[in-house]
Amino acid sequence: MEDNMPRDDHRSALLVTDAMERTVEELPPLQDLVPAAVAQGRRRRTRARLALAAGIACVAGAVVCGSLALAVGNDARTTVRPATSGTPSASASPDRVQEPEPYRTPVHIAPTSDGERATAHLPAAERKRRAEFQQRAAVLLDKLLPDAVGLIRPVDLEVWRYQAETADGTVFPVIFSVRPSGGGSGLKSCPADPGALKGGSCEQATLPGGIKAISLRVFADSAETMATEVHFPYGHSDVTLMVNPAQGARASAPVTGKELLAAAADPRFLELVRHADAHPMEKRQTSVEGG
Structure with missing residues (x-):
């Protein structure tokens, strides 16, 4: 090819x-x-x-x-800010300022007595001091007393008066008084004759520090309703913690004597008592309203 x-x-x-x-x-x-x-x-x-x-x-x-x-x-x-804790976190500054306790709107009463009118005309600094003490006391009592007592609020013209109100509107008057006695001589004791209580009860107890106290459950306002109270001396003062029957309702104080004694024995409560004893806010008197 x-x-x-x-x-x-x-x-x-x-x-x-x-x-x-x-x-x-x-x-x-x-x-x-x-x-x-x-x-x-x-x-x-x-x-x-x-x-x-x-x-x-x-x-x-x-x-x-x-x-x-x-x-x-x-x-x-969506995150809700958590409640303030008394224990700081590891990253918290040692002198970090703690947030204030929840504020309780005071129950206002119109002055009806000379004492209430005198309180209404106290210097602004003294009214503020008493109001701050009542706020601390109301929040603490709310923590220490049973939920059945209700939300506790201060009454504005009497440093020793408070008011507890339940969710259904039932109101229980509360007394927390640290009254100067001139030497803590107001020690009370249970009656020797149980019949004197007319169906009530009385218990003696010893609080921390060797403080002698009594707890009473007695009829008040009517023959159907009862109040619960605790009395003890502290320093130069007589101390009363009391829950009265409901206002306008046939309901006894929803707290037992043992529960009230437990509240009075709490170190935080005794610290409030110590402060009020060292810085009196009440005048010396022979009786406590409601007691």
């Missing part, structure tokens, strides 16, 4: 064949090409896997960041 080709075509074919042979001769032997190709394929596969893993990590990071952003946004809208 080559013999029948024109001379020029035959010459061109030889040139092409020669060029192809030279190109093949410059390439490495066949056995060297296979390992090189395998290694190159492995490198490409490794790079592809790394790229895929990086992409997955980026996507996962974006999802986590998005979740955190959503959580922060939701907390900002």
